[in-house]
Amino acid sequence: MAELMRASGVKKRYGGVTALHGVDFAVEAGRVSVLIGENGAGKSTLMRILAGIETPSEGEVYIDGEPVRMNGARDAAARGIGMVHQELNLCPNLSVAENIFLLGSRKALLDRPREREKARALLARLRQNIDPDRRVATLSIGEQQIVEIAKALAEECRVLILDEPTSALSEAEVEVLFDVIGDLKRSGVGIVYISHRLEELLRVGDSITVMRDGRIVARAEAADTSVGWIIEQMLGEEGRLERADTPAPEEGETVLAISHVSRPRDRTSAALHDISMEARGGGIVALYGLLGSGRTELMEVAFGARAASDGTITLKGEDITRLSIAQRVKRGLLFVSEDRKAQGLFANLDVGRNMAVSDLASFAQKGVIRNASEQGAVGRMISRLGVKTASARTAITALSGGNQQKALIGRALMPGPAALLLDEPTRGIDVGARSEVFATIRQLAADGLAVVFSTSDVLEALAVAERVIVIAKGRIILDIPVAQATEARLIRAANAAAAA
Amino acid sequence: MTEGKTLTMSGAGQAVGKDYAMALLLKFRTVLALVLVVAIFSVLAPNFLTVANALIMLKHIAIVAILAIGMSFVILTGGIDLSVGSIAGLAGMVAGALIINGLPLTALGVVVYPSVPAVVGLVLLVGVGIGLFNGLLINRFQVAPFIATLGTLYMARGAAMLMSNGETFPNLIGNPALGNEGFSRIGAGLLLGIPAPVWLLAVIAAGAAFVAGSTTFGRRVYAVGGSERAALLSGVRVTQVKYAVYAISGAMAALVGVLIASDLVAAHPASGESFELNGIAAVVLGGASLTGGRGTIVGTLIGACVIGVLGDGMVMVGISEFWQMVIKGGVIVTAVVLDRLQERLG
Numbered sequence: 001m002a003e004l005m006r007a008s009g010v011k012k013r014y015g016g017v018t019a020l021h022g023v024d025f026a027v028e029a030g031r032v033s034v035l036i037g038e039n040g041a042g043k044s045t046l047m048r049i050l051a052g053i054e055t056p057s058e059g060e061v062y063i064d065g066e067p068v069r070m071n072g073a074r075d076a077a078a079r080g081i082g083m084v085h086q087e088l089n090l091c092p093n094l095s096v097a098e099n100i101f102l103l104g105s106r107k108a109l110l111d112r113p114r115e116r117e118k119a120r121a122l123l124a125r126l127r128q129n130i131d132p133d134r135r136v137a138t139l140s141i142g143e144q145q146i147v148e149i150a151k152a153l154a155e156e157c158r159v160l161i162l163d164e165p166t167s168a169l170s171e172a173e174v175e176v177l178f179d180v181i182g183d184l185k186r187s188g189v190g191i192v193y194i195s196h197r198l199e200e201l202l203r204v205g206d207s208i209t210v211m212r213d214g215r216i217v218a219r220a221e222a223a224d225t226s227v228g229w230i231i232e233q234m235l236g237e238e239g240r241l242e243r244a245d246t247p248a249p250e251e252g253e254t255v256l257a258i259s260h261v262s263r264p265r266d267r268t269s270a271a272l273h274d275i276s277m278e279a280r281g282g283g284i285v286a287l288y289g290l291l292g293s294g295r296t297e298l299m300e301v302a303f304g305a306r307a308a309s310d311g312t313i314t315l316k317g318e319d320i321t322r323l324s325i326a327q328r329v330k331r332g333l334l335f336v337s338e339d340r341k342a343q344g345l346f347a348n349l350d351v352g353r354n355m356a357v358s359d360l361a362s363f364a365q366k367g368v369i370r371n372a373s374e375q376g377a378v379g380r381m382i383s384r385l386g387v388k389t390a391s392a393r394t395a396i397t398a399l400s401g402g403n404q405q406k407a408l409i410g411r412a413l414m415p416g417p418a419a420l421l422l423d424e425p426t427r428g429i430d431v432g433a434r435s436e437v438f439a440t441i442r443q444l445a446a447d448g449l450a451v452v453f454s455t456s457d458v459l460e461a462l463a464v465a466e467r468v469i470v471i472a473k474g475r476i477i478l479d480i481p482v483a484q485a486t487e488a489r490l491i492r493a494a495n496a497a498a499a500a
Numbered sequence: 501m502t503e504g505k506t507l508t509m510s511g512a513g514q515a516v517g518k519d520y521a522m523a524l525l526l527k528f529r530t531v532l533a534l535v536l537v538v539a540i541f542s543v544l545a546p547n548f549l550t551v552a553n554a555l556i557m558l559k560h561i562a563i564v565a566i567l568a569i570g571m572s573f574v575i576l577t578g579g580i581d582l583s584v585g586s587i588a589g590l591a592g593m594v595a596g597a598l599i600i601n602g603l604p605l606t607a608l609g610v611v612v613y614p615s616v617p618a619v620v621g622l623v624l625l626v627g628v629g630i631g632l633f634n635g636l637l638i639n640r641f642q643v644a645p646f647i648a649t650l651g652t653l654y655m656a657r658g659a660a661m662l663m664s665n666g667e668t669f670p671n672l673i674g675n676p677a678l679g680n681e682g683f684s685r686i687g688a689g690l691l692l693g694i695p696a697p698v699w700l701l702a703v704i705a706a707g708a709a710f711v712a713g714s715t716t717f718g719r720r721v722y723a724v725g726g727s728e729r730a731a732l733l734s735g736v737r738v739t740q741v742k743y744a745v746y747a748i749s750g751a752m753a754a755l756v757g758v759l760i761a762s763d764l765v766a767a768h769p770a771s772g773e774s775f776e777l778n779g780i781a782a783v784v785l786g787g788a789s790l791t792g793g794r795g796t797i798v799g800t801l802i803g804a805c806v807i808g809v810l811g812d813g814m815v816m817v818g819i820s821e822f823w824q825m826v827i828k829g830g831v832i833v834t835a836v837v838l839d840r841l842q843e844r845l846g
Binding site (some may be wrong): 073092102323 | 715727732735
C-alpha cells in the first residue's frame with residue numbers, strides 16, 4: 001500500500017499543556033484512515049499538523065518519504081493536502097463560487113465565468129443543485145458544509161482531511177459524500193476521516209485509529225472492529241462511567257415544563273417541532289442527541305436566548321415564555337452554555353469574579369459591591385463544588401477545562417436556582433474531570449434542583465440521568481425512564497430519526 | 501376552491517412584488533439620495549445646476565472620493581484608517597517643502613530640487629510609508645486598527661506642524677531656474693475644460709473598481725473582511741493583504757494632500773483636518789459594512805457624491821454651518837439605518 005504521508009513521533013505543546021505525546025500516523029493512497037477519540041483527545045491538533053496549519057514541537061511529518069516543514073495552508077495545498085474543517089470556514093459575504101476559489105488563481109486577474117463553471121461542475125459532482133452565485137450567508141448549514149467540501153476538492157488533492165464533515169449533513173447528503181469518498185479512493189486519494197458517529201466510521205473507514213489524551217491507543221482494520229470495541233478503546237479504564245450506587249433521589253414537583261414548543265430553522269440553528277418535556281425538582285434529565293439535533297436550540301429557547309414561534313414554557317407553574325433572560329434568571333432558571341470559551345468564561349476576570357457575576361445584586365449595597373460578602377459567597381461555592389483553584393483571585397484561564405466548567409456551574413448556582421440547564425457540560429474536558437462534573441450534578445439534584453443536561457454520549461446519559469430524552473432533527477423521539485433505556489435503544493432511536 | 505387558490509396566489513404575487521420594489525428601493529437608496537439632493541438644491545439655488553457650479557462641485561467630490569476609495573479597501577478588510585486626513589496634511593507640507601526648500605542631501609552637501617513629477621512620487625511614497633507603518637502596528641503588534649491609526653493621525657499631524665513650525669508654505673509656483681514649476685497644474689489645471697482632479701478621480705475609480713472586482717487581490721480583500729480565519733485557512737496571506745490596503749489608503753490620502761496644496765498653490769499644515777470622517781461617511785453611505793466584506797467602489801463613489809453635493813449645496817442655499825452638521829449627521833445615520841433594514845430583508 002503506497003504511503004502518501006506520515007507523522008512520526010509528533011509532539012505538540014501549547015505553553016505548559018501537551019496536546020500530543022509522540023504520535024505516529026500514516027495516510028495511505030486509496031484508503032480511508034479514520035481517527036476517533038473524545039473531545040480533547042488530540043485529533044484536531046494532529047490534523048492541523050498534517051494540514052500544515054501548525055508545526056509540531058517535536059517529530060517529523062513526511063510526504064512521500066521526505067521530511068517536510070509546511071508553512072501554512074497554502075503551502076500544504078501546494079503539496080496536495082486539503083482539509084475540510086469541523087467548524088465552517090467560509091466567507092458569508094461572498095458567493096459560493098467565490099468561496100470555492102477564495103484564493104483566485106495564480107494569475108492576478110479573476111476568471112469569473114470559468115470559476116462559476118468549475119464551481120457548478122464540482123457541485124454537480126457532489127450532486128448538489130446550489131447556484132454558484134448565491135451568497136454563502138443565504139445557504140443552510142448543510143449546504144455550507146457541501147460548499148466547504150467542494151472547496152477542498154477544487155484543489156487537486158492527494159490527501160484529503162475531513163474533520164467531522166457529516167455533522168451538519170442530512171442522511172441523503174451523507175450518502176452522496178460517501179459516494180464521493182469512494183470515487184476519490186478509486187483515484188488514489190488518501191483520506192483522513194474524523195467523526196463521532198461510530199456506525200458511519202465503520203462503514204466508510206478502512207482502518208480505525210483511536211486517540212486518547214494525546215496518544216494513539218489502538219489501531220485496527222475496520223473489518224475487524226465493532227462499535228463496542230471502539231467505545232472501549234476511546235474511554236479506557238478510568239473513563240468508564242459507573243452509575244452511582246446512591247439511590248435515585250426522590251423526584252419532586254415539576255419545576256420546568258416545556259409544552260408544544262416549535263421554531264423554524266434559520267441560518268445558524270436547527271428547527272424545533274412541537275417539543276414537550278418537563279424536569280422535576282431533584283431529578284436529572286439527559287437530553288441525548290447528536291450535533292445539529294436541536295438540543296442546544298431547545299435549551300436556548302427554554303432559557304430565552306432564542307425565541308420560540310410557538311408553545312409555552314413554565315417555571316414553577318408561572319408562564320415565562322415572554323420573559324427576558326434576566327427575568328428568567330431572577331425567577332430561578334439558569335443555563336450553562338456548551339461553548340465555554342465564547343459564551344461562558346470572562347477570560348479577563350479571576351475565578352471569583354467569574355462566579356459572582358450572576359448574583360452581583362445580592363453582594364451590593366446601593367450599587368457598590370461589598371467585597372467581603374462577595375468573597376464569602378464565592379469561597380463557599382468553590383468548596384461546595386470542589387473547584388480546584390489556588391484562590392478565588394486566580395485567573396479563570398489558569399484552571400483546567402473541568403474546573404472551569406465547575407466554576408461556571410458555580411456561577412449558575414449563585415442566585416440559588418430552581419432549574420439548571422447544562423448544554424454538553426463535559427465538552428472539552430478530560431475523562432477524569434468528567435466523572436467529577438457528573439458527581440457535582442448528582443449532588444445538585446440531591447439538593448432538590450431540577451437539572452437538564454445535553455450530551456452526545458449515550459453512556460453519559462445512561463450513567464447520570466433518571467430520565468433520558470432522545471432528540472433528533474428537532475423532534476423528541478423518545479422520552480423514557482433510564483431503567484427502560486439501553487445503549488442500543490438510544491442510538492437506534494437517534495439514528496433512525498436522523499435517517500428519516 | 502379554485503377561486504380561493506387564485507386569490508392567494510395573486511395575493512402572494514403582490515406581496516412578492518411589494519417586497520421586490522422595497523428591496524430595489526433600498527438597493528439603490530444612495531443613488532436615490534443623490535438624485536434627491538441634486539433635485540432639492542436645484543430648486544432652492546437657481547445657479548446650482550450650471551456647468552460652472554457642477555465642475556466646482558466635481559472637484560470637491562474628487563477630494564472626498566479619492567480619499568474614500570483608499571479607505572474603502574481598508575474598510576472592506578474590516579479595518580479603519582483614521583490617519584488619512586493627517587496624511588493629506590503632511591503630504592501637502594512635504595510637497596511644499598520639496599518645492600520651496602528642496603531635498604537637502606547632507607552627505608553630498610547639496611540641495612536637490614526635484615521636478616514636480618518627482619515631488620508627487622516622493623509624497624506618495626510618504627503616504628505609502630505611513631500606511632505600511634499602520635500595517636506594521638496592526639499586523640505585527642496586533643494593535644486594533646482604530647487605535648493604531650488614531651496614533652498615526654496625531655503623529656502625522658504633529659509632523660506636518662513641525663515641518664514649518666505651524667506656518668504655511670506659500671506660493672508653490674516653483675522656479676524656472678530650478679526646473680520645478682507647474683505644481684499648480686495638478687490641482688487647478690484643466691483638461692478639455694474639466695478640472696484635472698476629476699480626471700484623476702475617473703482613472704483612480706475605474707482602476708480601483710477593477711482591482712476590487714476583478715483581481716485576485718480584490719477577492720482576497722473581500723475574503724479577509726468576510727472571515728479572516730477562513731481566509732487564513734484557505735491560504736490567503738492575510739498580513740500581506742492588510743499591509744497592502746493601508747498602503748493604498750496612505751497613498752490615496754497623500755494624493756489628496758497634493759491636490760489640495762496644488763489647488764491652493766500653498767501648503768497649510770492643518771489642511772485635511774477631519775477628512776477621515778468625510779471619507780468614512782462616503783464609504784458607509786455607499787453601502788459598505790464597517791465590519792468588512794461588503795461594499796463596492798462604485799457605491800463609495802456615489803457616497804462621496806452625496807457628501808460633496810450636500811456640502812456645497814447647503815453652503816449655496818445659505819444654511820447655517822451648525823445646521824449643516826446636523827443635516828449631514830442625519831443623512832449618515834439614515835443611511836446606516838436603511839442599510840440594516842436591507843440586511844434584514846436581503
